[in-house]
Amino acid sequence: MALKSAQAFFIGWAKKPPKGLRPFLWAISAVLIGAAAGVSFGLGVSVPDPGSGSFQWGAGYQVLEGVVESKPYPVLRVKPEAAGDTAKTILLSGVGKRGVQTRADPLDGQNVKVGGVMLERGSISMLQVGGKVQITPLDKPADSYTPQAAEDLGKWRLTGEICDGKCYSGAMRPGIGLAHKACANLCIIGGIPPVFVTTGAVQGTNFFLLADPAGNPVPEAIYDVVGRLVTLEGNVERRDDLLVFKADFATVKYNW
Amino acid sequence: MSVKYVPVIWNRTKFAYDAVVLAMIGTYLGLYLYIAPAFQSVTKPIDGHIYWAQAFGSCVFLLLTVILCVGPLARLDKRFLPLLYNRRHLGVMTCVLALFHVSYVIDWYYAFSPINKYAAVLFSNTSYAEFLGFPFEILGLFALLILLVLACTSHDFWLHFLGPPTWKTLHMGIYFAYALVVGHVALGALQGAAGPLMSTVVVGSVALVVSLHLVAARKEKVTDTDSPPEDKEDTKWLDLGDPLSIPDKRALIVSIDESERVAVFRNGTKVSAISNVCAHQNGPLGEGKIVYGCVTCPWHGYQYRLEDGCSPPPFKEKIPTYRLRLEKGRLQLNPEALPAGTYVEPVQLSG
Numbered sequence: 001m002a003l004k005s006a007q008a009f010f011i012g013w014a015k016k017p018p019k020g021l022r023p024f025l026w027a028i029s030a031v032l033i034g035a036a037a038g039v040s041f042g043l044g045v046s047v048p049d050p051g052s053g054s055f056q057w058g059a060g061y062q063v064l065e066g067v068v069e070s071k072p073y074p075v076l077r078v079k080p081e082a083a084g085d086t087a088k089t090i091l092l093s094g095v096g097k098r099g100v101q102t103r104a105d106p107l108d109g110q111n112v113k114v115g116g117v118m119l120e121r122g123s124i125s126m127l128q129v130g131g132k133v134q135i136t137p138l139d140k141p142a143d144s145y146t147p148q149a150a151e152d153l154g155k156w157r158l159t160g161e162i163c164d165g166k167c168y169s170g171a172m173r174p175g176i177g178l179a180h181k182a183c184a185n186l187c188i189i190g191g192i193p194p195v196f197v198t199t200g201a202v203q204g205t206n207f208f209l210l211a212d213p214a215g216n217p218v219p220e221a222i223y224d225v226v227g228r229l230v231t232l233e234g235n236v237e238r239r240d241d242l243l244v245f246k247a248d249f250a251t252v253k254y255n256w
Numbered sequence: 257m258s259v260k261y262v263p264v265i266w267n268r269t270k271f272a273y274d275a276v277v278l279a280m281i282g283t284y285l286g287l288y289l290y291i292a293p294a295f296q297s298v299t300k301p302i303d304g305h306i307y308w309a310q311a312f313g314s315c316v317f318l319l320l321t322v323i324l325c326v327g328p329l330a331r332l333d334k335r336f337l338p339l340l341y342n343r344r345h346l347g348v349m350t351c352v353l354a355l356f357h358v359s360y361v362i363d364w365y366y367a368f369s370p371i372n373k374y375a376a377v378l379f380s381n382t383s384y385a386e387f388l389g390f391p392f393e394i395l396g397l398f399a400l401l402i403l404l405v406l407a408c409t410s411h412d413f414w415l416h417f418l419g420p421p422t423w424k425t426l427h428m429g430i431y432f433a434y435a436l437v438v439g440h441v442a443l444g445a446l447q448g449a450a451g452p453l454m455s456t457v458v459v460g461s462v463a464l465v466v467s468l469h470l471v472a473a474r475k476e477k478v479t480d481t482d483s484p485p486e487d488k489e490d491t492k493w494l495d496l497g498d499p500l501s502i503p504d505k506r507a508l509i510v511s512i513d514e515s516e517r518v519a520v521f522r523n524g525t526k527v528s529a530i531s532n533v534c535a536h537q538n539g540p541l542g543e544g545k546i547v548y549g550c551v552t553c554p555w556h557g558y559q560y561r562l563e564d565g566c567s568p569p570p571f572k573e574k575i576p577t578y579r580l581r582l583e584k585g586r587l588q589l590n591p592e593a594l595p596a597g598t599y600v601e602p603v604q605l606s607g
């Protein structure tokens with residue numbers, strides 16, 4: 001049989017391949033389709049977990065009150081519902097790959113009402129500002145809220161990855177890593193707050209809002225660093241449950 | 257074969273070929289997209305666009321691997337020739353799948369931004385000086401451009417328009433495209449977006465392509481050095497030995513030098529020598545067979561008459577012929593090629 005099929009002469013324009021060759025061709029076809037099935041299933045099943053982050057569509061449209069702070073990136077110091085509740089700070093972004101910097105700047109430090117949809121992943125919360133309320137200053141807040149002053153936690157050295165806060169929070173799954181770098185850059189260019197995600201938990205969190213050493217938005221030079229595993233040094237500041245990492249980009253060390 | 261641009265029309269072999277390829281692609285995408293998700297261990301599913309982009313992208317990579325393996329496999333074992341024959345169909349389908357991959361990526365990673373999504377592909381990551389973090393999308397983009405050019409010029413019209421040598425050189429671009437795709441995958445998907453199995457598959461595929469090419473190249477070298485010894489007395493004529501040792505309807509391939517080979521065919525009691533190089537795409541005529549009285553190329557079935565190296569009318573292909581003679585029962589070949597289409601009386605064997 002093997003000899004017969006080895007001698008069979010195939011002519012492309014012939015209506016059918018020679019008889020002796022057909023079993024071989026059927027076998028090859030079966031092997032190829034079988035291999036396609038095996039590899040496909042194997043690859044599809046073994047995709048890495050993109051994490052728990054996602055839009056909280058189920059919770060519906062949220063309207064929150066608090067104080068907006070525009071530096072380094074817009075955050076809302078959410079007013080606790082009852083006295084004694086722990087204060088929270090959430091990141092703010094616009095719809096799509098847009099930040100809300102230009103809207104937050106003139107309202108820096110003011111009591112506002114903010115509306116939108118929440119994104120959550122672990123200890124990170126972000127509100128995608130939109131809908132009817134947007135960011136509306138409260139003219140005469142019945143009882144205006146004054147958040148705690150930021151607390152300086154001193155100089156830290158952290159290892160992790162720079163991500164855009166929105167994709168990391170679940171706007172994209174997976175929203176981290178080098179395959180996602182171009183997308184993350186695009187988000188940060190558009191004004192989405194960048195975050196530093198540490199490899200292990202530090203003080204109960206593994207994400208930090210990123211700023212330059214003076215507490216301003218990060219310089220363009222970080223686009224080369226996004227998505228890579230790096231070690232950075234800088235001062236850390238606490239605003240309620242949010243840690244802000246004022247990283248000195250001159251200290252960057254690539255871990256691989 | 258040159259009177260029209262479609263030398264071969266659709267036939268059952270082609271339908272079967274395409275059906276098998278489509279079954280392969282369908283099985284791959286179907287299982288990846290609809291069955292595998294039920295068995296994943298993920299907290300929340302991967303975004304649809306990203307998952308579809310992964311499915312199409314990995315399918316493209318694997319198909320390119322198959323395309324590149326078919327060539328050396330057919331050289332190592334003739335039974336693989338049918339896989340080579342319609343390989344351009346495979347190439348065109350791969351190109352279409354690559355376009356799907358790109359559209360899923362662009363409509364997700366590059367969408368939702370104030371910046372134009374196509375411009376964003378080029379400008380959102382400019383870390384060209386880095387290795388990790390290099391804009392691997394650009395590698396994929398160049399590979400896609402090559403695939404598009406190859407797919408568009410895959411029709412026989414282009415083969416005739418450009419001429420076989422240019423066409424063949426152009427289509428060697430598939431190797432460059434594969435190298436770009438490997439870089440694209442290594443610096444992109446393999447950096448954390450795909451699981452460890454993908455790394456194994458990529459390394460295994462590249463190893464397979466490289467080793468098959470090396471083995472096939474070695475085999476050809478061995479065949480080349482097999483050339484018969486020159487006759488000392490008369491250096492002009494090469495001794496080929498007993499003509500009856502050539503199997504009927506088949507050829508003995510004689511290497512005259514590095515680049516020139518002659519196919520010496522036996523058709524019953526007649527022996528003729530023609531160039532080993534097919535006028536279509538340089539296919540090895542000596543590996544072909546005499547069918548309906550004509551030498552038939554093993555690659556795409558172009559045919560030539562033994563006595564003058566011309567394709568039977570209405571076709572117009574011509575290849576060089578060579579002179580043969582019989583000395584004391586031994587066949588001898590004059591290595592000097594005659595102009596393509598020159599008539600040479602076949603050597604008549606007794607009995």
Ligand code: FES
Binds near residue numbers: 535538539556558
């Ligand atoms: S190379 Fe195509 S028929 Fe010979």
